[in-house]
Amino acid sequence: MTAMETAAPAKKGLGERVGTFTNRHASVLPTFAAIAILILLLVGAELYFGNFLTPRNMSALLLDNAYLMILAVGMTFVIVTAGIDLSVGSVMAFTGIFGASLLSSGVPAVITIPVMLVSGALIGLLIGVLVQHFNVQPFIASLAGLFLGRGLAFVVSLSSIRVEDPVVLWLQSTRIRIGDWYITPTGILALLAVAVGAVVMHKTRFGRTVYAVGGSEQSARLMGLKVPRTKVMVYVISGLCGGLAGLVLTAYSGAGYPRNGIGTELDVIAIVVIGGTLLTGGRGYVLGSMIGVFVYGTIKTIISFMGAEQSWTHIIVGLLLLLFIVVQRAIVARSERGS
Amino acid sequence: MRLVKHRLFWPAAALVTLLIVNVVANPNFARITVRDGQLYGALIDILRQSAPLMLVALGMTLVIATRGIDLSVGAVMAVSGAVALTIIDSPSSNPNSLGTVLIAIVVAVLVALVLGAWNGFLVSVLGIQPIIATLVLMLAGRGAALLITDGFITTVNSDPLSFIASGYLLILPFAFFVWLAFVIIVGVIERRTALGMLTEAVGINPEASRLAGVRSRGIIWTAYIASGTLAGIAGVIYAANIKAADANAAGYLIELYAILAVVLGGTSLMGGKFSIAGTVIGVLTVQALDSTILFLGVPPAQSPVFFAVVVILVVLVQSPRVHRWGRSVGARFRHSDGEADAPSSPERQKEVAR
Numbered sequence: 001m002t003a004m005e006t007a008a009p010a011k012k013g014l015g016e017r018v019g020t021f022t023n024r025h026a027s028v029l030p031t032f033a034a035i036a037i038l039i040l041l042l043v044g045a046e047l048y049f050g051n052f053l054t055p056r057n058m059s060a061l062l063l064d065n066a067y068l069m070i071l072a073v074g075m076t077f078v079i080v081t082a083g084i085d086l087s088v089g090s091v092m093a094f095t096g097i098f099g100a101s102l103l104s105s106g107v108p109a110v111i112t113i114p115v116m117l118v119s120g121a122l123i124g125l126l127i128g129v130l131v132q133h134f135n136v137q138p139f140i141a142s143l144a145g146l147f148l149g150r151g152l153a154f155v156v157s158l159s160s161i162r163v164e165d166p167v168v169l170w171l172q173s174t175r176i177r178i179g180d181w182y183i184t185p186t187g188i189l190a191l192l193a194v195a196v197g198a199v200v201m202h203k204t205r206f207g208r209t210v211y212a213v214g215g216s217e218q219s220a221r222l223m224g225l226k227v228p229r230t231k232v233m234v235y236v237i238s239g240l241c242g243g244l245a246g247l248v249l250t251a252y253s254g255a256g257y258p259r260n261g262i263g264t265e266l267d268v269i270a271i272v273v274i275g276g277t278l279l280t281g282g283r284g285y286v287l288g289s290m291i292g293v294f295v296y297g298t299i300k301t302i303i304s305f306m307g308a309e310q311s312w313t314h315i316i317v318g319l320l321l322l323l324f325i326v327v328q329r330a331i332v333a334r335s336e337r338g339s
Numbered sequence: 340m341r342l343v344k345h346r347l348f349w350p351a352a353a354l355v356t357l358l359i360v361n362v363v364a365n366p367n368f369a370r371i372t373v374r375d376g377q378l379y380g381a382l383i384d385i386l387r388q389s390a391p392l393m394l395v396a397l398g399m400t401l402v403i404a405t406r407g408i409d410l411s412v413g414a415v416m417a418v419s420g421a422v423a424l425t426i427i428d429s430p431s432s433n434p435n436s437l438g439t440v441l442i443a444i445v446v447a448v449l450v451a452l453v454l455g456a457w458n459g460f461l462v463s464v465l466g467i468q469p470i471i472a473t474l475v476l477m478l479a480g481r482g483a484a485l486l487i488t489d490g491f492i493t494t495v496n497s498d499p500l501s502f503i504a505s506g507y508l509l510i511l512p513f514a515f516f517v518w519l520a521f522v523i524i525v526g527v528i529e530r531r532t533a534l535g536m537l538t539e540a541v542g543i544n545p546e547a548s549r550l551a552g553v554r555s556r557g558i559i560w561t562a563y564i565a566s567g568t569l570a571g572i573a574g575v576i577y578a579a580n581i582k583a584a585d586a587n588a589a590g591y592l593i594e595l596y597a598i599l600a601v602v603l604g605g606t607s608l609m610g611g612k613f614s615i616a617g618t619v620i621g622v623l624t625v626q627a628l629d630s631t632i633l634f635l636g637v638p639p640a641q642s643p644v645f646f647a648v649v650v651i652l653v654v655l656v657q658s659p660r661v662h663r664w665g666r667s668v669g670a671r672f673r674h675s676d677g678e679a680d681a682p683s684s685p686e687r688q689k690e691v692a693r
Binding site: 084090130133134135136137139140141143144145146147148150151152154155158258266267269270273279280309311312313314315317318319321322325326329 | 408410461465466467468470471472474475476477478479480481482483485486490586595598599602608609638640641642643644645646647650651654655658659660661
């Protein structure tokens with residue numbers, strides 16, 4: 001951006017326009033940066049491997065990361081209110097193993113699936129009530145949620161439980177094909193979660209309140225917005241997404257496993273930040289988080305294409321995260337100076 | 340009454356209650372046997388096993404006092420353990436020579452120090468939020484540790500190394516003396532110099548302390564360096580204990596247990612006032628709780644449920660709303676029998692008002 005500014009006198013028309021655009025849309029810039037990085041990754045991988053941008057590979061990208069996408073939607077809501085939810089990974093593990101154990105004891109899927117979603121939402125509700133009504137910091141409250149979810153998952157079962165229910169397996173095994181492209185019901189669920197999340201965030205009163213709370217909780221309260229209800233609601237949404245992700249992951253792996261999703265909460269936070277959501281709250285996009293998931297998934301696929309150790313994934317995601325927070329820092333500092 | 344008011348009263352009471360429950364449930368818990376002039380028993384085990392968590396929580400206390408948080412300690416532990424054991428395991432060195440082990444430990448701790456300095460740089464110089472700044476290293480560090488050990492679990496048989504975790508000095512475990520030494524060192528540096536006060540000043544109000552001429556940047560940076568270094572030592576002790584560098588399991592969730600221990604010890608996550616004695620009590624409580632759960636025959640994997648309950652109870656007890664409820668219940672109770680002990684009631688009323 002500094003380069004653009006110095007170049008401005010020479011090419012005034014374009015430079016100025018770019019300058020105005022970046023100033024006006026400072027909050028979208030990180031998301032644009034994420035899109036640019038995604039395109040760079042995809043094009044680079046295609047040039048390097050030659051067989052990367054195939055319909056099969058791209059379809060698998062959505063399929064493999066469907067649960068992350070669902071978690072990222074919930075996390076975006078929480079982070080936009082300047083909160084954080086560390087519990088998502090273990091909520092996903094708990095609802096997954098709980099559902100699998102219900103199914104294996106003969107409970108029909110029609111009952112099991114709502115029970116999974118509700119139990120996720122209940123853990124979210126617990127966190128939300130602690131945060132809003134007992135003034136517990138989100139970090140600590142969701143830490144309790146993390147411990148609770150993980151422990152309950154092991155209480156349900158210490159080992160994995162296979163799922164043989166046709167309805168749940170249908171979610172994964174059905175492939176709706178368009179040419180070489182395909183999409184599974186789990187992928188549709190993930191995209192649906194993104195779509196619903198984006199609409200709720202931008203088109204409803206609740207969504208606007210979420211942004212207002214993140215921007216300045218006190219102002220939101222003085223404006224008469226329903227701050228307490230909103231703050232509890234975002235954790236319930238995140239818990240609900242955790243439950244849905246548990247369902248999707250159980251369908252994906254064909255089993256419930258209490259060790260699922262260890263460390264996933266940090267991946268999801270990294271994804272949401274890479275997607276352009278500010279951890280200080282008030283700015284962020286559900287669609288940006290979707291881009292973040294694709295960036296993460298693409299890095300993972302590239303690394304497995306190269307046959308390198310998967311531990312590189314976390315190193316690279318860590319470095320990307322660093323890059324993004326430095327860029328965000330610069331943008332925030334700039335917009336503060338500008339206003 | 341003054342005893343109850345002391346800020347270490349409730350943390351200490353929790354620890355004592357926990358120990359009493361254990362002793363009542365199983366008298367063997369308190370039994371300490373002497374073998375070859377060395378003490379053994381469940382209580383001694385708690386002192387020995389708490390070493391890694393104690394060191395990590397000590398560093399975490401300083402970081403939290405500056406209004407920060409260090410999520411990377413577990414990853415730093417994994418890195419330092421991997422570095423130390425890779426050096427000891429290298430073909431050119433003799434794992435049983437004291438020199439090799441000392442070099443390995445020094446190098447590992449120096450690496451941890453650099454990692455801590457990196458965190459401190461991100462937070463104090465670039466001004467990035469501590470949670471996210473240390474998240475970078477938390478994600479990348481464990482990956483790096485896996486690369487150092489080539490994805491394997493490096494195992495070594497080294498007498499000097501295993502002495503650190505399971506050896507005895509005089510009658511008590513050596514690991515106990517290690518953490519005690521660091522508690523004393525940190526305590527003396529923080530409380531016998533102005534550093535502790537300045538740290539609290541930075542934590543309570545960074546802007547005001549800056550205007551008052553406190554160099555907050557250096558103080559915050561130091562806190563992260565201390566946290567990284569202590570986590571490095573903890574990583575070596577952990578590796579010595581299992582005689583292996585396990586990049587996935589080393590320090591797993593320890594950042595959360597350390598934060599829990601610090602909060603149990605009465606240090607607020609909002610920064611500012613901190614208590615090293617409180618942290619020591621908090622760590623012993625967490626460790627005792629862990630042993631209790633094992634003692635009760637609960638599978639270790641299920642223990643997080645108990646920790647969740649403890650975390651929820653602790654935060655509820657600390658929350659203002661519960662305090663208000665407690666006060667209103669207390670006030671109503673006193674109101675009903677207010678006539679009976681009229682002389683003392685104004686005094687109590689004052690307390691309620693407070």
